[in-house]
Amino acid sequence: MRRYLRVLLACAVFALLSALYVFSQFASSLERAAGRTDWRARRGDVRQGAGKGAQKSGPSDRHWFNRYILRDEKPSQAGGPGQEPVHLAVVACGQRLDETLTMLKSAVALGRQPLCFHIFAEDELHSGFRAALEAWPAPGRSRYNYTLYPITFPADNAAEWKKLFKPCASQRLFLPIILKDVDSLLYVDTDILFLRPVEDLWSLLARFNSSQLAAMAPEHEEPRIAWYSRFARHPYYGKTGLNSGVMLMNMTRIREKHFKNDMTSVALRWNDLLIPLLQKYKLNITWGDQDLLNIIFHHNPESLFLVPCQWNYRPDHCIYGSNCIPAEQEGVFILHGNRGVYHDEKQPSFRAVYQAFQRYTFGEDLVESLLLPLEEDLRKTTHTYCGRAGHLFTKRLQLSVRTSQGDPSRGQ
Numbered sequence: 001m002r003r004y005l006r007v008l009l010a011c012a013v014f015a016l017l018s019a020l021y022v023f024s025q026f027a028s029s030l031e032r033a034a035g036r037t038d039w040r041a042r043r044g045d046v047r048q049g050a051g052k053g054a055q056k057s058g059p060s061d062r063h064w065f066n067r068y069i070l071r072d073e074k075p076s077q078a079g080g081p082g083q084e085p086v087h088l089a090v091v092a093c094g095q096r097l098d099e100t101l102t103m104l105k106s107a108v109a110l111g112r113q114p115l116c117f118h119i120f121a122e123d124e125l126h127s128g129f130r131a132a133l134e135a136w137p138a139p140g141r142s143r144y145n146y147t148l149y150p151i152t153f154p155a156d157n158a159a160e161w162k163k164l165f166k167p168c169a170s171q172r173l174f175l176p177i178i179l180k181d182v183d184s185l186l187y188v189d190t191d192i193l194f195l196r197p198v199e200d201l202w203s204l205l206a207r208f209n210s211s212q213l214a215a216m217a218p219e220h221e222e223p224r225i226a227w228y229s230r231f232a233r234h235p236y237y238g239k240t241g242l243n244s245g246v247m248l249m250n251m252t253r254i255r256e257k258h259f260k261n262d263m264t265s266v267a268l269r270w271n272d273l274l275i276p277l278l279q280k281y282k283l284n285i286t287w288g289d290q291d292l293l294n295i296i297f298h299h300n301p302e303s304l305f306l307v308p309c310q311w312n313y314r315p316d317h318c319i320y321g322s323n324c325i326p327a328e329q330e331g332v333f334i335l336h337g338n339r340g341v342y343h344d345e346k347q348p349s350f351r352a353v354y355q356a357f358q359r360y361t362f363g364e365d366l367v368e369s370l371l372l373p374l375e376e377d378l379r380k381t382t383h384t385y386c387g388r389a390g391h392l393f394t395k396r397l398q399l400s401v402r403t404s405q406g407d408p409s410r411g412q
Contacts, residue, residue, distance in 0.1 A: 093168035113199040117146035140362035213253035217312035235298035331395030366401035
């Protein structure tokens, strides 16, 4: 009798487990179907604007960033088959439309690899970006695609993030969270001009060791006159700190890493680190998101790949005399016109480079329409220290423009 009861009990248990398995498979299929429907709904919200209020700050849900991820279902218009694009992100607010478009033009004009632009901008700038990027002539238009995103921060302290340093600048701190399907990304400020193809900087990702997840240049070359070593009231990277105007990121590693910090003995993930870091240091930081990045890499120096100053050349490198030795040897690779020098007369050599790219039209000969007029304009700026270093601005550019037109021998 006991034997029959055991057999009966075993059969009942087996039947129950089978029923539970069938039910779980059915529930999973429903969940996947609902997820696909929800994704289409979210994607539609973003492309239509998701409402004016929603774009200014994220919902109270801690996963506010999920709704702002965009995927382009259309094939990329840039590059050939099988060629991976360079993902380039920029954040633009206020009167930065023309400056940002000039930066993007420099990236397209000199590069050969396809480009995927991630443009974060205030609502009122979207139509201007769309009109300009769609109107560029075919020689440039065929080499990139783009996605426009709203500016958004966590709802609980969106106002704090937005007013940190310059309007919207701290948006870049949330890119690994928002662009969660992008593996690697090059972030640049709006006042950047590429004098060397973007893909050359992008190739440095392959040189990261197993612990490195971002690349930036030093804030200064000389500690005795560097800002951080003299004035900072918070930890910073190395002897002179970092300038974050050009930041190459392996975002997969950023999302996965647990960062050491001085707030808790427990290492924190990126999305758990930012808000406590702001709360602790907001009264002691001057340069906003750049200072927060310096604090992070002060505690995690093994995570940074340091690039030379020629990848982020600013007025500080020439305003009192040349102090970027790599640029003297190989030329300037990326020009960073911070402090508004593209738009005033304080550093006419920087303004000359900006205006040269601004005037250039896709399809024109780069040597005749960009390089030679720029060299002429730079000769008029030698009354300033940066003007005397103007030959460094075109030293690498000469090779870049000739290589981009298929004749590298002319740039030797």
